[in-house]
Amino acid sequence: MVKKILAHGYLWLLLLLLYSPIIIIMIYSFTEAKVLGNWSGFSTKLYTSLFATGTHHSLANALINTITIGIIAATVSTLLGTITAIGAYSLRPGSRKVFSFVNNIPILNGDIIIGISLFLLFVSWGISQGYITVVLAHITFCTPYVVLSVLPRLKQMNPNIYEAALDLGATPMQALRKVIVPEILPGMISGFILAFTLSIDDFAVTVFTIGNEGLETLSTYIYSDARKGGLTPELRPLSTIIFIAVLVLLIIINRRAGKKKEA
């Protein structure tokens, strides 16, 4: 019993340490002080000024860019990754090995290497860097993760049901749509979520491919902010809202998954 309490205590202590910075952000999102760590009385001014139009135009733009880039990159890499995984599944073992080697490169390479290598690619081709180059870069490092989350689903699938669909007169396209896709859908969804998360959280690849036309994502905005010496106070309520939104979303997903298991 004592052992159990100690063990659980250890986990909760770790979690407390892990969450303490986030808790600090949340607490200090309710004060007006410019510097994180100063308390100048309770206030919700940061929240109202975050939503007031015009006051923080550049921050709003950075947020919109981050989200749209994330959605485009995640959508494209989910489609590309799924098609690729279905193809890779029917490769012969030899070619599959080569394929998985190439697929693993962006996963194992540090962000900085991906960023610099793409930077050199765009520079040497004379492509001006901006929104499109960032999206391409994000697709590059997201797709392998989608492939990796769809492939196990294909491996678990009973290969006979696809053949059965064909025998029963389905065209290969129909068999794909009505048999394979429903089976691998959970893998596609977790691939999409993972890709979106990687995209919105990315800094190292973005900073090398974003160019200097004034385009900002949340990460580059925060970085240049921090280098100037201070963090825009409105980032505190923004992070709080994002965190709560994700928390609620995960709880809902978990509940639904739990219900499905019981049913």
Add this chain to the structure above:
Amino acid sequence: MLNSFRNIFNSRKSWTIPYVIFAAIFVVLPLFLIVLYAFMDDAGRFTFGNFTKFFLHPEAVNTFVYSIGVAIVTTVLCIIFGYPAAYILTRMKMKYADTIVMLFILPMWVNILIRTLATVALFDFVSIPLGEEALIFGMVYNFIPFMIYPIYNTLKKLDSSYIEAAEDLGATPFQIFYKVIVPLSMPGVVSGILMVFMPTISTFAISELLTMNNIKLFGTTIQENINNSLWNYGAALSLIMLFLIGATTLFASDDKDNDEGGGLW
């Protein structure tokens, strides 16, 4: 003509073609460009100059060695603190454990730079000086979920009949842990090491923010050179890091032939 087209379409192997082309352009070619730029001077002539510049520049070499040190210490600390956590999780009821695992991963949804800045605020709050300890603590804090999750995944799949067999054969709990559980969980530890060591070695903004620019890691050195348009030198430094990453991967894949090891997802 139409028929052969249909054959290609029906053979699902060909579905890999779009990505293979994409990867050739955006993954493989850029890596060759790093190699190309690394062996070139400003005028585009072949040279080893970028590498001799690095090895003759003690500050750069020191930063490189120091970064490896920080990455090793971070990885070891992540194992020391992460392994017990993963082990405790596997002893819990599944539903409860899965929730806690999710709680460990959740902070990753808050932008990494904001989390880092909040860590800085936390250190200020309890007046920890922003130096080496802060850097390592911040790194462990950022990367420990990547260690816990793969270890938890391998431990979860561990066949309990091995443990029972060891018990039947008279092993003490301590022996069971060291001789059965630890060796069988090695694949998870190895993927954890990869997932912590690699990002730590190549990180740059985090170290800057955590130490107020007092401590420079190799990633920062590379970024500064690229920013100052010293592309060839920057490419050479990237190539050196690439070798390090390659060596680590080879070392890790040596005893990890199954891809069931359990990545983060």
